[in-house]
Amino acid sequence: MATGPDGKVVxxxxxxxxxxxxxxxxxxLFTITNSTLWxxxxxxxxATLLLLGGRGRNLVPTRMTSVAEILYGFIxxxxxxxxxxxGVKFFPYIFTLFMFILFSNLLGMIPGSxxxxxxxxxxxxxxxxxxxxxIVIGVMRQGIGFFGMFWVTxxxxxxxxxxxxxxxxxxFVRPLSHSIRxxxxxxxxxxxxxxxxxxAAMIVAAGLGPLVVLPIVGMMGxxxxxxxxxxxxxxxxSILTCIYLNDALHSHH
Amino acid sequence: MVHMRISAVMASGAAFLAAPAxxxxxxxxxxxxxxxxxxxxxxxxxxxxxSLVVLFLLMKNVILPRIAAGxxxxxxxxxxxxxxxxxxxxxAEEAEAAYEKALADARAKAQxxxxxxxxxxxxxxxxxxxxxDAEIAARAAEGEKRIAEIGESAAEAVSEVAADTAGxxxxxxxxxxxxxxAARAAVSELLGR
Numbered sequence: 001m002a003t004g005p006d007g008k009v010v011x012x013x014x015x016x017x018x019x020x021x022x023x024x025x026x027x028x029l030f031t032i033t034n035s036t037l038w039x040x041x042x043x044x045x046x047a048t049l050l051l052l053g054g055r056g057r058n059l060v061p062t063r064m065t066s067v068a069e070i071l072y073g074f075i076x077x078x079x080x081x082x083x084x085x086x087g088v089k090f091f092p093y094i095f096t097l098f099m100f101i102l103f104s105n106l107l108g109m110i111p112g113s114x115x116x117x118x119x120x121x122x123x124x125x126x127x128x129x130x131x132x133x134x135i136v137i138g139v140m141r142q143g144i145g146f147f148g149m150f151w152v153t154x155x156x157x158x159x160x161x162x163x164x165x166x167x168x169x170x171x172f173v174r175p176l177s178h179s180i181r182x183x184x185x186x187x188x189x190x191x192x193x194x195x196x197x198x199x200a201a202m203i204v205a206a207g208l209g210p211l212v213v214l215p216i217v218g219m220m221g222x223x224x225x226x227x228x229x230x231x232x233x234x235x236x237x238s239i240l241t242c243i244y245l246n247d248a249l250h251s252h253h
Numbered sequence: 254m255v256h257m258r259i260s261a262v263m264a265s266g267a268a269f270l271a272a273p274a275x276x277x278x279x280x281x282x283x284x285x286x287x288x289x290x291x292x293x294x295x296x297x298x299x300x301x302x303x304s305l306v307v308l309f310l311l312m313k314n315v316i317l318p319r320i321a322a323g324x325x326x327x328x329x330x331x332x333x334x335x336x337x338x339x340x341x342x343x344x345a346e347e348a349e350a351a352y353e354k355a356l357a358d359a360r361a362k363a364q365x366x367x368x369x370x371x372x373x374x375x376x377x378x379x380x381x382x383x384x385x386d387a388e389i390a391a392r393a394a395e396g397e398k399r400i401a402e403i404g405e406s407a408a409e410a411v412s413e414v415a416a417d418t419a420g421x422x423x424x425x426x427x428x429x430x431x432x433x434x435a436a437r438a439a440v441s442e443l444l445g446r
Contacts, residue, residue, distance in 0.1 A: 096312050
């Protein structure tokens with residue numbers, strides 16, 4: 001949001017997603033930007049919480065320990081539920097993804113902060129990493145039989161080629177939906193918050209003082225919803241990762 | 254899940270459509286969504302990979318082993334405590350059993366003693382009763398004997414008196430006709446009937 005040249009309030013909900021170098025103007029491969037800063041903060045926050053929480057050596061856990069252990073137990077349970085006993089091997093990877101996304105999303109809720117996960121570049125890399133590891137692990141585990149999952153043997157023979165086309169498309173769309181879902185959710189919510197905020201500013205500027213309550217109430221509701229979405233999207237991203245990995249680990253025939 | 258997916262895609266689609274339109278009202282400096290400004294992708298991807306690798310290594314080597322160790326230690330401690338509690342419980346149960354046994358023993362012993370005392374008293378009582386019975390019987394027999402003696406002597410005296418009376422009567426009626434022996438025989442014949 002900004003004040004236009006003629007002093008009028010204008011709503012620019014996408015302004016918050018702009019990536020700016022922290023030092024200088026150049027935007028190269030190694031440039032440290034606001035995105036870099038918030039990624040580092042997310043890593044630092046995750047590490048701080050889990051390191052402080054993991055330190056607990058007393059019989060009755062402290063609050064920090066409880067939080068760390070609940071997160072640990074929750075994701076570990078999810079891994080073993082979806083992937084079976086082998087899921088433990090992928091637990092560090094999935095826990096890293098979950099914690100990074102969760103903290104990026106939640107840190108993004110701080111007013112004035114930057115939401116790294118609202119960028120498709122970020123979520124795309126996360127999703128592509130999952131997609132590539134699924135293919136690599138699948139081929140390593142099941143050999144060429146991994147691609148048998150496109151050939152639905154339980155369907156009538158005549159339908160199988162048609163289903164194969166659909167299965168192949170849905171398989172290759174996965175990284176797209178996986179990444180756009182997260183980035184889209186984060187971006188949409190933040191943009192809506194900005195629109196409400198801009199509306200509030202416009203109402204004040206237009207001299208309709210008391211009416212400002214409406215967008216503020218809207219913002220409160222949206223903030224609560226966005227907090228929920230932040231957690232749910234991190235969960236969805238990691239459980240989908242588990243489900244995709246399950247395809248690689250276990251043949252469906 | 255499908256619903257979530259659909260709504261998520263729709264929301265992102267709506268944002269994609271709405272964003273340029275809203276941004277356009279400002280008069281456009283850079284144009285389009287910052288997300289699609291590919292200039293920034295290199296830096297974003299590079300630092301994302303760095304962050305993820307750092308976090309992953311930290312997780313795998315430090316954080317997760319520590320949390321796992323903490324959890325295991327706690328569950329072991331709790332298990333130990335439960336084991337100890339079970340031991341104490343067993344000990345308490347054993348102590349209770351020993352106590353119950355001692356109590357039962359004592360009760361049995363008391364019963365035994367009471368029974369012994371009762372038996373002894375019973376025996377004494379029975380002995381005393383038989384002794385008393387014997388004494389009573391002896392006394393009764395003695396009494397009967399004396400009664401019989403008295404009766405006998407009385408009968409003797411009666412027959413004597415009767416014979417004497419008969420003699421006297423006969424003397425009075427017919428003097429010199431009295432026969433003491435015949436009178437006595439007649440009296441004893443009469444009495445003996």
